[in-house]
Amino acid sequence: MTDRTVERLEDTAWAITASLALAGAGIVLGSQLLVAAATMPLWYVAASVFGGRQSAMIRVHREVVVDEDRAVTDGGAVAAGNDTEPPDTTDITADESGIVTADPGDALTVRTTIQNDGAETVVDLRAIDGVPDGLAVEDGSPRTCVTLEPLDRTTIEYTLVCRRGKFAFDDVTVRARDLTGTVAETWTTGVTGEDVIRCSPVVEDVSVGEGTNDYAGDVPTDEGGTGVEFYSVRDYEPGDPVGSIDWRRYAASRELATVEFRAERSTRIVCLVDARPSQFTGATATAPPAIELSATAARRTLEALIAAGHPTGVTAIHDGHVDAVSPGTDPVTRQEAASLLTDIASSVSTPRSRGDLRSDEPIEDVPQRLPGEAQIYLFSSFVDDEPLELTKRLRSRGYTVRVVSPDVTDSDDVPTRLRAMERRTRLARARATGARVVDWERERSLGLLLRDALGEGRYR
Amino acid sequence: MSAVETRLPSTTAWAVALAAAFGTIALAISRPVTVLGAFCGLAIAVTAHGFSGSHRRVALTAAVLPVVVLVAVGSIGALADLAGVALAIVGVVVGTTTGFVLGGHPSSWLLERAGSASLGASLVASGVALVALGIDAFDGLGSAASMVLWLPGSELFGLVLTLVVAGSAVVAGVVAVPPAMLTAPKRRLAYVRSRNALAWWLAIGTAAALVVLAMLAVLTRLVPPLAFLESWLTGSALVRATLVALTVGGVVVTLASAIVHVSWSQTEGRENAVVPVLAGAGCGVACSAILVGSGALTSEFVAGGASLSAGLVGALFGATAVVLGIGGFLVWIYAEERRSTQPLETTVLAPIALAAGSVVVAATVDIGDGGLEAARGGLGPFVALAAALFAFDVGRYGRALGREVGRGGVSRRPQLVRIGWSGVVAALAVPIAIFGVVLATVVAPTLSVPSTAGVVLGLCAVVVAAWLLTQE
Numbered sequence: 001m002t003d004r005t006v007e008r009l010e011d012t013a014w015a016i017t018a019s020l021a022l023a024g025a026g027i028v029l030g031s032q033l034l035v036a037a038a039t040m041p042l043w044y045v046a047a048s049v050f051g052g053r054q055s056a057m058i059r060v061h062r063e064v065v066v067d068e069d070r071a072v073t074d075g076g077a078v079a080a081g082n083d084t085e086p087p088d089t090t091d092i093t094a095d096e097s098g099i100v101t102a103d104p105g106d107a108l109t110v111r112t113t114i115q116n117d118g119a120e121t122v123v124d125l126r127a128i129d130g131v132p133d134g135l136a137v138e139d140g141s142p143r144t145c146v147t148l149e150p151l152d153r154t155t156i157e158y159t160l161v162c163r164r165g166k167f168a169f170d171d172v173t174v175r176a177r178d179l180t181g182t183v184a185e186t187w188t189t190g191v192t193g194e195d196v197i198r199c200s201p202v203v204e205d206v207s208v209g210e211g212t213n214d215y216a217g218d219v220p221t222d223e224g225g226t227g228v229e230f231y232s233v234r235d236y237e238p239g240d241p242v243g244s245i246d247w248r249r250y251a252a253s254r255e256l257a258t259v260e261f262r263a264e265r266s267t268r269i270v271c272l273v274d275a276r277p278s279q280f281t282g283a284t285a286t287a288p289p290a291i292e293l294s295a296t297a298a299r300r301t302l303e304a305l306i307a308a309g310h311p312t313g314v315t316a317i318h319d320g321h322v323d324a325v326s327p328g329t330d331p332v333t334r335q336e337a338a339s340l341l342t343d344i345a346s347s348v349s350t351p352r353s354r355g356d357l358r359s360d361e362p363i364e365d366v367p368q369r370l371p372g373e374a375q376i377y378l379f380s381s382f383v384d385d386e387p388l389e390l391t392k393r394l395r396s397r398g399y400t401v402r403v404v405s406p407d408v409t410d411s412d413d414v415p416t417r418l419r420a421m422e423r424r425t426r427l428a429r430a431r432a433t434g435a436r437v438v439d440w441e442r443e444r445s446l447g448l449l450l451r452d453a454l455g456e457g458r459y460r
Numbered sequence: 461m462s463a464v465e466t467r468l469p470s471t472t473a474w475a476v477a478l479a480a481a482f483g484t485i486a487l488a489i490s491r492p493v494t495v496l497g498a499f500c501g502l503a504i505a506v507t508a509h510g511f512s513g514s515h516r517r518v519a520l521t522a523a524v525l526p527v528v529v530l531v532a533v534g535s536i537g538a539l540a541d542l543a544g545v546a547l548a549i550v551g552v553v554v555g556t557t558t559g560f561v562l563g564g565h566p567s568s569w570l571l572e573r574a575g576s577a578s579l580g581a582s583l584v585a586s587g588v589a590l591v592a593l594g595i596d597a598f599d600g601l602g603s604a605a606s607m608v609l610w611l612p613g614s615e616l617f618g619l620v621l622t623l624v625v626a627g628s629a630v631v632a633g634v635v636a637v638p639p640a641m642l643t644a645p646k647r648r649l650a651y652v653r654s655r656n657a658l659a660w661w662l663a664i665g666t667a668a669a670l671v672v673l674a675m676l677a678v679l680t681r682l683v684p685p686l687a688f689l690e691s692w693l694t695g696s697a698l699v700r701a702t703l704v705a706l707t708v709g710g711v712v713v714t715l716a717s718a719i720v721h722v723s724w725s726q727t728e729g730r731e732n733a734v735v736p737v738l739a740g741a742g743c744g745v746a747c748s749a750i751l752v753g754s755g756a757l758t759s760e761f762v763a764g765g766a767s768l769s770a771g772l773v774g775a776l777f778g779a780t781a782v783v784l785g786i787g788g789f790l791v792w793i794y795a796e797e798r799r800s801t802q803p804l805e806t807t808v809l810a811p812i813a814l815a816a817g818s819v820v821v822a823a824t825v826d827i828g829d830g831g832l833e834a835a836r837g838g839l840g841p842f843v844a845l846a847a848a849l850f851a852f853d854v855g856r857y858g859r860a861l862g863r864e865v866g867r868g869g870v871s872r873r874p875q876l877v878r879i880g881w882s883g884v885v886a887a888l889a890v891p892i893a894i895f896g897v898v899l900a901t902v903v904a905p906t907l908s909v910p911s912t913a914g915v916v917l918g919l920c921a922v923v924v925a926a927w928l929l930t931q932e
Contacts, residue, residue, distance in 0.1 A: 037838075043886075144869040
């Protein structure tokens with residue numbers, strides 16, 4: 001809590017001016033009515049004399065609810081999802097960590113309860129919640145002006161749209177004015193409850209698709225070989241390992257047959273992020289832009305794949321050059337890829353020391369520079385034709401392509417509806433090339449989307 | 461605490477509106493025309509908000525605006541004396557400002573549309589006034605029309621001159637129309653070719669007509685029986701009227717097209733409503749002129765049943781044109797100012813206008829020999845002044861509240877507390893002022909105006925001293 005600033009609002013000059021003007025007009029015009037009327041503004045001056053400092057004592061508690069029905073805090077506390085009643089007086093305590101986690105694009109309902117702990121009624125109490133810088137208020141207002149009786153309380157409720165990052169609430173700024181409105185006391189006060197929002201979730205697992213190379217690994221394929229999962233039984237051929245002969249069948253029919261298991265190969269994965277200027281658009285002015293959503297999805301995919309042991313890299317397509325981090329599982333690769341995705345999310349196009357490729361036509365050049373037999377995860381909003389062209393080129397070169405496309409055309413105006421129609425057409429054409437396409441609508445959780453849509457294993 | 465919005469919170473806005481209503485009624489005790497002015501002001505405020513939305517709505521609003529102003533000017537001019545006109549203006553200001561306080565202040569682009577409509581209507585109303593004054597000067601519509609038709613001369617040269625002017629006006633009108641008014645961008649070149657061809661054909665047609673007239677003049681000298689044809693052409697009122705109509709139409713289209721062209725070339729956004737604004741304003745004034753001219757509107761609403769001469773119509777439309785022109789110009793300047801800098805606090809205009817009205821009433825009211833008559837005379841201006849002080853104080857509070865908190869986060873109770881406090885102070889001031897003026901008149905001339913002023917100054921000194929003592 002900061003020191004309280006008491007200021008007397010010197011705003012009675014208008015009344016004195018009006019009084020003198022009326023008195024002057026009365027004298028000039030010889031009107032007793034005007035001279036008598038000159039006394040009237042003076043009563044406002046006299047009334048301001050009664051103004052005095054109002055020593056208010058308040059207590060503030062804040063709770064943050066994610067998506068109205070779930071609020072997960074690191075300390076294990078779960079905020080009431082649909083509980084619109086403010087917590088009981090005795091419940092106004094901080095939880096252990098005060099950190100709320102959420103996904104980018106989630107709506108966070110913030111309820112800040114202010115209680116008058118003093119013995120006097122606060123006639124005019126104004127409070128502004130310390131909304132974190134970088135988060136936009138989508139609905140409601142973080143400000144209030146109320147009259148609070150002793151032990152009475154009020155709740156400020158508003159909705160924030162979450163972006164990737166860690167955001168801390170500031171203290172609440174409070175101003176109390178007396179009845180006459182001439183004396184104001186301003187201070188900031190600390191808040192119990194949640195005070196930090198962390199928006200950097202991870203995906204538990206993202207299964208990989210069918211693109212593999214000839215090295216042994218742990219990606220199941222659609223071919224027989226060495227592995228652990230039964231694949232088929234075929235006629236014996238000279239040279240087959242003795243251990244793979246189906247001896248039961250031989251005992252029954254005296255015919256040699258070889259049991260094949262599903263071959264497991266290694267794979268490399270490239271998260272291809274469309275970071276061209278066309279991706280800077282968001283669904284609304286307050287919604288995160290497509291590039292931020294793509295970078296978030298790519299980061300979560302990257303973390304999950306590397307954690308599963310798959311060499312994974314990142315390639316960012318800018319307007320005029322390409323930033324790339326080669327697939328790998330080592331900490332350096334992981335750090336560089338994460339750094340590249342952070343730069344993409346914050347719309348920074350910085351040439352990197354490693355993997356910066358100058359290109360006038362990045363859409364044409366990227367397929368030639370990708371590692372062979374890799375799986376491609378393409379993150380793009382498909383608001384123009386370039387990603388579709390890129391998908392076609394990748395498919396023509398035999399790459400397995402999965403598309404995650406954040407929808408930034410979710411609006412009702414006619415131009416946006418036309419753009420949405422064009423985008424759906426592009427996605428349909430991308431599907432027609434054989435790519436697996438996931439249309440990421442705003443209201444769908446990214447974690448669920450990646451688990452449900454990309455989490456299916458495919459075999460070669 | 462950063463700025464949020466300057467619009468008054470709802471409860472405070474209604475309190476200011478009620479105070480404005482009380483003040484207006486108090487002033488209306490002396491001059492009932494104040495209420496009429498207030499209603500006209502409210503109508504203007506409502507009309508200003510009509511400039512948003514579809515182009516049809518904008519055109520309708522632009523048509524209604526000059527009608528409202530015309531009715532206001534006519535009514536106030538017919539019913540009020542000088543003080544009444546002043547109080548009616550006070551009422552218009554109070555009504556307009558109150559409308560803005562309740563319905564929200566129009567944005568700068570809305571004000572620009574309103575200003576454009578007002579200026580356009582002023583232009584058309586000026587034309588109507590000139591026509592009416594011309595009719596009055598020439599003793600009737602027929603003689604005035606005859607004068608216009610035969611102004612270039614009744615000989616062949618007059619016909620030639622009229623034909624040249626009409627042809628030039630029509631060609632200018634055809635060329636001046638912006639292509640975007642009539643065609644899509646992809647057909648612009650084809651349209652321009654067609655337009656230029658039409659303009660050339662019109663010019664050639666005019667030239668051909670001139671050649672025919674010249675040949676007719678020569679042939680008439682050689683073949684006297686053809687003189688009847690020349691005399692018919694030069695003396696035909698139908699021919700002259702057609703040419704004059706073409707001239708007027710060409711000039712109007714040229715002017716309107718030039719205004720539209722300039723406006724379109726200066727627009728920054730995708731929306732530009734200059735066409736519906738001009739069309740609506742023109743139609744509104746034209747319809748008003750027709751109605752007033754036919755006497756339908758005049759006898760019932762404007763002149764209180766008095767017969768209406770062309771001169772009076774001219775004066776009415778002239779005054780309306782002046783009001784529309786000055787008002788439109790001020791609104792336009794304010795809109796430009798509002799776009800570039802912090803908007804003016806227009807909500808203070810209502811209390812200032814009420815205070816000015818109370819000064820007018822107090823200066824003109826007769827308090828007789830004092831006593832109860834003085835109290836009765838002082839009641840109106842005192843109540844109006846108290847309402848002005850209340851509206852100013854509460855409006856100031858509401859603006860600060862809007863800046864610090866915004867309309868959405870303010871609950872009703874603190875506003876009601878503050879409104880109650882300010883109301884008590886204002887209500888307390890009225891009986892004391894009445895008591896003071898009664899006392900002053902009873903003991904007059906002992907307590908003359910200078911003496912009363914001395915008492916006021918003494919009271920001021922006491923208040924200031926008390927205030928200084930309470931400073932921390």
